[in-house]
Amino acid sequence: MSEAAEFDYEGAKLGMWLFLFTEFMLFGALFMLYGGSRVLNPEQFHAASRELDAGLGVANTMVLLTGSLFIASALSALQGGRRRAARNLTALTVLCGAVFLAVKGFEWAAHFRHGFYPNGPALKGAPPGRALFAGLYYLMTGLHGLHVLAGMALLSVLWFWLGSGRARPDHFIALENSALYWHLVDIIWIFLLPLFYLAA
Amino acid sequence: MSYLDNEGAPAWKAWLTTTDHKRIALMYLSLIAPLFLAAMSLGVTMRIKHLHGGDFLISAQTYNELFTLHGVVMIFMFVIPGLATVFGNFFLPILIGARDVAFPRVNLLSVYLFAAGCALALFSIVTRGGAADTGWTFYVPFSVRTGTDVSLAVFSVFVLGLSSILTGLNFIVTTHRLRAPGMSFHRMPLFVWASYATAWIQVLVTPVIGITMILVILERFFNVGLFDPAKGGDPLMYQHLFWTYSHPAVYIMIIPAMGAVTEVIPTFCHKNVYGYKAIAYSSLGIAFFGSLVWGHHMFTSGMAELADMIFSLLTMIVAVPSAIKIFNWTATLYKGSIELTPALLYALSFVFLFAIGGITGIIQGALAVNVFLHDTYWVVGHFHYVMFGGTGFGFFAALLYWFPKMFGRMYNPKPAYWAWALMFVGFNVFYFTFLVLGTMGMPRRYYAHLPQYDTAQLLASAGAFTMVSGILILAGDLVWALFKGARAPDNPWGGMTLEWKTASPPPKENFKERPVITSGPYEFNPGRRA
Amino acid sequence: MGNEQAHVIPYRTLALVWMALLLLTLALWGLSRLSQRLAVLGLLTISPFKAGLVLYVFMHLRYERVLLRTMVFAALAILVIFLALLFSDIPFR
Numbered sequence: 089m090s091e092a093a094e095f096d097y098e099g100a101k102l103g104m105w106l107f108l109f110t111e112f113m114l115f116g117a118l119f120m121l122y123g124g125s126r127v128l129n130p131e132q133f134h135a136a137s138r139e140l141d142a143g144l145g146v147a148n149t150m151v152l153l154t155g156s157l158f159i160a161s162a163l164s165a166l167q168g169g170r171r172r173a174a175r176n177l178t179a180l181t182v183l184c185g186a187v188f189l190a191v192k193g194f195e196w197a198a199h200f201r202h203g204f205y206p207n208g209p210a211l212k213g214a215p216p217g218r219a220l221f222a223g224l225y226y227l228m229t230g231l232h233g234l235h236v237l238a239g240m241a242l243l244s245v246l247w248f249w250l251g252s253g254r255a256r257p258d259h260f261i262a263l264e265n266s267a268l269y270w271h272l273v274d275i276i277w278i279f280l281l282p283l284f285y286l287a288a
Numbered sequence: 289m290s291y292l293d294n295e296g297a298p299a300w301k302a303w304l305t306t307t308d309h310k311r312i313a314l315m316y317l318s319l320i321a322p323l324f325l326a327a328m329s330l331g332v333t334m335r336i337k338h339l340h341g342g343d344f345l346i347s348a349q350t351y352n353e354l355f356t357l358h359g360v361v362m363i364f365m366f367v368i369p370g371l372a373t374v375f376g377n378f379f380l381p382i383l384i385g386a387r388d389v390a391f392p393r394v395n396l397l398s399v400y401l402f403a404a405g406c407a408l409a410l411f412s413i414v415t416r417g418g419a420a421d422t423g424w425t426f427y428v429p430f431s432v433r434t435g436t437d438v439s440l441a442v443f444s445v446f447v448l449g450l451s452s453i454l455t456g457l458n459f460i461v462t463t464h465r466l467r468a469p470g471m472s473f474h475r476m477p478l479f480v481w482a483s484y485a486t487a488w489i490q491v492l493v494t495p496v497i498g499i500t501m502i503l504v505i506l507e508r509f510f511n512v513g514l515f516d517p518a519k520g521g522d523p524l525m526y527q528h529l530f531w532t533y534s535h536p537a538v539y540i541m542i543i544p545a546m547g548a549v550t551e552v553i554p555t556f557c558h559k560n561v562y563g564y565k566a567i568a569y570s571s572l573g574i575a576f577f578g579s580l581v582w583g584h585h586m587f588t589s590g591m592a593e594l595a596d597m598i599f600s601l602l603t604m605i606v607a608v609p610s611a612i613k614i615f616n617w618t619a620t621l622y623k624g625s626i627e628l629t630p631a632l633l634y635a636l637s638f639v640f641l642f643a644i645g646g647i648t649g650i651i652q653g654a655l656a657v658n659v660f661l662h663d664t665y666w667v668v669g670h671f672h673y674v675m676f677g678g679t680g681f682g683f684f685a686a687l688l689y690w691f692p693k694m695f696g697r698m699y700n701p702k703p704a705y706w707a708w709a710l711m712f713v714g715f716n717v718f719y720f721t722f723l724v725l726g727t728m729g730m731p732r733r734y735y736a737h738l739p740q741y742d743t744a745q746l747l748a749s750a751g752a753f754t755m756v757s758g759i760l761i762l763a764g765d766l767v768w769a770l771f772k773g774a775r776a777p778d779n780p781w782g783g784m785t786l787e788w789k790t791a792s793p794p795p796k797e798n799f800k801e802r803p804v805i806t807s808g809p810y811e812f813n814p815g816r817r818a
Numbered sequence: 819m820g821n822e823q824a825h826v827i828p829y830r831t832l833a834l835v836w837m838a839l840l841l842l843t844l845a846l847w848g849l850s851r852l853s854q855r856l857a858v859l860g861l862l863t864i865s866p867f868k869a870g871l872v873l874y875v876f877m878h879l880r881y882e883r884v885l886l887r888t889m890v891f892a893a894l895a896i897l898v899i900f901l902a903l904l905f906s907d908i909p910f911r
Contacts, residue, residue, distance in 0.1 A: 096390070096465050096466075098465060099390050099461050099464070099465035099466075101886075102460070102461050102464060102465065102886065103390065103391060103457060103458075103461045105886060105889065105890065106456075106457045106460055106461065106491050107457060109491055109492060109889075109890075109893040110453055110457075110491055110492075110494070110495045111495070112893060112894070112897060113492055113493065113494075113495040113496055113893075113896075113897065114495040114496075114498065114499050116495075116496070116897040116900065116901075117495065117496040117499045117500060117529055117532070118499060119897075119901065120525075120528065120529065120532070120900060120901060120904050121503075121514065121525055121529065123901060123904065123905065123908075124522060124525045124528070124904060124908045125514070125520065125521065125522065125525065127905070127908045127909050128520065128522055128908065129520045132520060134854065142847065142850070146843060146844070146847045149843050150840055150843065153836060153839045153840060153843070154836070156836070156839075156872065156876055157832055157833065157835075157836040157876075160827065160832045160875075160876045161829055161832055163827075164826050164827050164828065164829060164832065167826040168826055206510065206511070206512045206513065207510075207511060215520075216517075216518060216519050216520035217519075217520030218520070219512070219513055219519050219520070220512075220513055220514065220519055220520040220521055223510075223512035223513065223514055224514070227503075227506070227512075227514075264878075267876075267877075268877055271872050271873075271876045271877045272877075274872055274876075275869045275872050275873065278865055278868045278869050278872070279861075279865055279869070281843070281846075281865075282846060282850070282857065282860065282861040282864075282865055283861065286846060286847060286849075286850035286857050286860070286861070287850055287854070287857035287858050287860065287861040464885075492893060492896055522908070524907070528904055528907070532900060579896065580899060580900075580903060582903075583903065583907065590911070591907045591911070592906065592907045592908070592909075592910035592911045593910070594906050594907070594910045595903070595906040595907035595910065598903065598906050599903075
């Protein structure tokens, strides 16, 4: 019995979901840390969040959501037998990821110019809590950024597979699972946006 | 052809690239067993030190490193992975009539991650900073400030966590997708239920410790102040995150042992298990409620009183599903035709010692009492009653029960009985004395002790040495059996579950034909309901 | 391959959900400009709703078996309980 002969579609998907649960909990722990820290320093979190540009955050959210639309459509396309369309949509998703990371890069660069980082010039003498906000901001958006990067890598592989036929209309689990991963990264950002840019 | 046959391939290649769950189980065993003996010898060194109250044998700094390493190795490399990776990997697929786990290559990856994690932790002994001296809990602020190599130690915990997650993930999918025809959830052996419940804890809470360990590393390198009150952080946040994993982790350690004991008891009573569903669902109940009690480690840390009360109440609730299991094991014994084999003897010791561990847990879970007992030898005693009296004895019971199936060899029961006597007596002398020492006020993790504790410390050490001699006798017996033992029949104990219906050792594909299940797992007397 | 029963979601549905997500994001932004209190309210209501939309449609949960839906719900519930337990401590010190 080879593995391919007894390939288990439901099992592969269940495995992916379980992996996504671990990602939920990974960020969940950081949400706990953020929540606790914020309750202890509400004013300083509010003050520190003024460094962030809400407009850029919202724009980036839209980029990421659009990527999610593309990859969900890619899956629908592949399931409907349109492999080439699926491949192009996957490429567009990777592009969205790249735009997101580029914007994020500009934001980080600006923060660093302003000295807005833990133990940086802008936060050195600031009241306790501000540097903590900055630390959490870098930690959580940074970890999220790494996940975006991982998602882009994953989807690039899928782009090749869609070309070679390893992912095809009658065998779409790899695309489906990668899409799930991308959506998860999206969901985490949906919470990061208000936590740091809007409601702090 | 047995799974131990290399089929002409070089042995190193056949083993290191295998995806066979049975071989992977043995790879885990070959890593875990020496690590257990090593960590045990660290414990023995500490017991030798306490033969003298003052400066003796080792320095205070070495003592700190010893109890940290003893804790890290025992917890993250023996009790957490022990039963799940060795017996879970070997028997979970067989018990549900599957050919392998759902993701065999992921399984191989997890054993490599485990090996890497162990290597990292051990490597920290020889780095410039030296082994961590924080205790296995890595509490801030000390873990951030100490000069020892905490970063490497916590990173090893991160890697071990990854390995644990992959094992859990594999077990859940295996249980859901690969059951043999007719094997409904309510026909699964109870060890499978226990492994399944454990796997959920592994998947859901292990990521929390993973990220928390990374936070400690970030703090050490970048000094962000996440847990530093001077910067607005809160040291208790670390404790919250740490125990959010590490309390459920003790259920990762104990539930598979409960499952193994539940296999042993019916077989040697030749009787259907009493209250199958109660035992099955109590595993899930323990897994769920056990994940919500972490605050009871922090009663004296300065948490809000509201949280103290909630966590204390939840702690009492976990006792209910645990007690259900104890009652059911006892009821299974009732009117059974009991055959007191070594495996059953160890399993019954598990029940007895775990009951003491559980009850002492309830005692210290009460708020007012906790203030008095916190951070004393009492807690160490309680913990070892659960983790060694429970998981340790459960591990030995499982090993003695399944040894003939795993290796196809019988061991000599006589040394196993002697080993049991030494271990059981030594254990109780050792750790019951710890309970008493705790109530007398002896704080844990202290290098020196006052003269009034001399006698009790001596007694505890004597118990420890007795216990260790028992462990060594058992280890010797099993190693001897590995090479010289008589060939084991397919079903030496008269067990009813699926592993006894295949050869000893099992063939590579587990079963000649895929089994079809038509009844519950322990129906010794078909037609008569227990 | 066992893929047969997979449900293909029409592009139209996906586009509608995407539009809804964008509008909700803008709504959240608008709320946050009005007051801090409303921003937090938005965080606690709009964001979970958006996440729910992604889970339910983009991630196909609507078309999955009850078992998987229960698992996702349970995992998220555990996280919420963890947060609740944490918040029984920190604000009440």
